[in-house]
Amino acid sequence: MKAWWRKRFFGRREAPEEGEAFDPAWEPVLERNVVLYPRLPEAEKKRLCARLVEFLGTKSFEGCGGLELTEEMMVTVAGTASLLMMNRPGPLFPALYTVLLYPGVFRARHVEETDSGIVHESAPETLGESWESGSVILAWDAVRPGDRNHTPGQNIILHxxxxxxxLDDGAEDGAPKLDSREAQRTWTQVFHEAFEERKWMRRMGHRCVLDDYATTHPAEFFAVATEVFFERPARLERTFPRLYSELKRYFQFDPVVRAGLGVR
Ligand SMILES: [Zn+2]
Structure with missing residues (x-):
């Protein structure tokens, strides 16, 4: 473990020094655990690795529920998250400070107040959560390919x-921050149409590459579409070509080309 990272591991905030960057020992972890990484050309791998180093240098990790953190866990999470930002300019998840990892399914406490002032508390079992207050919480055995709670084709980290x-634009509504008003208009129109179509498919009992969970809220629709964009790109492109095209423009990446048509 690199010195600067070991210090971070024990809670001291310290940026990597010049020359202390990507550890070649992380490469096999990325090859094994990060979707599409083995198929990326060298230039894209380099950009992803630069984002990974930035991630490890600016975000904290914490093991919860008795989980002992390992390099593999941190590199898997940071590497997969970096896939989303590898070709995009701008700050790296600026609202995020900490990644909390549990060994498996965990319970997250939610407190909601109804319009009539009744406070409702719940703690449902879950495999992943993202909080506006600066943390992402994940179940490790749902993250690593082949582990107990991992479902092929789904990707809790990307989600x-x-x-x-x-959250980049301050609202969790299925529309991230975009470059122009025109881009925002197109995004809203394409996503709204695809969301409504997916809800109709659910009502009619049709199966779809986007899980039913995508129909629960526009924010979930974007999160599920992002998972599928990287995990099952060819099927997403066939079913929702305009949605695929918007995601391709946003991530500045074409997974169908990288994966080879129909491979995943
Ligand atoms: Zn979600």
Whole structure:
């Protein structure tokens, strides 16, 4: 473990010094655990690794529920999250400070107040959460490919970090910050149409590459679409070509080209 990172691991905030950057020992972890990484050209791998180093240098990790953090865990989470920002300029998840990792399913406490002032508390079991207050919480066994709670084709890391991107403009509404009003208008129109179409498919009992959970809220629609964009790009492009095209423009990345058509 690199010195600067070891210090961070034990809670001291310290940026990497010049020359202390990517550890080649992380490469096999990325190859194994980060979707599409093995298929990226060298230039994109370099950009992803630069974002990964930035992530590890600016965000904290915490093991919860008795989980002992390892390099593999941190590199897997930071590397997958960096896939979203590898080709995009701008700050790296500026609202995020801490990633909390549990060994498996955890309970997150939610407090909601109804319009009539009744406070409702719940603690549902979950595999991932993203909080406006600066943290992402993940179940490790849902994150690593092949582990107990991991579902092929789904990606909790991409899902929760898509929520962080959505927060960029201050509202978690399925529309992240975009470059222009025109881009915002197009995004809103394309996403609204796809969201309504997906809800109609659910009502009609049609199966879809986007999980039913995507129909619960526009923010969930964006998060699920982001997972599928990287995990099942060819199917997403076939089913929702305009949605795919918006995501491609936003992430400045075309996973169908990287994956090879129909591979995933
Ligand atoms: Zn979500």
């Amino acid at each position: 929760e970090f898509a929520h962080q991107l959505d």
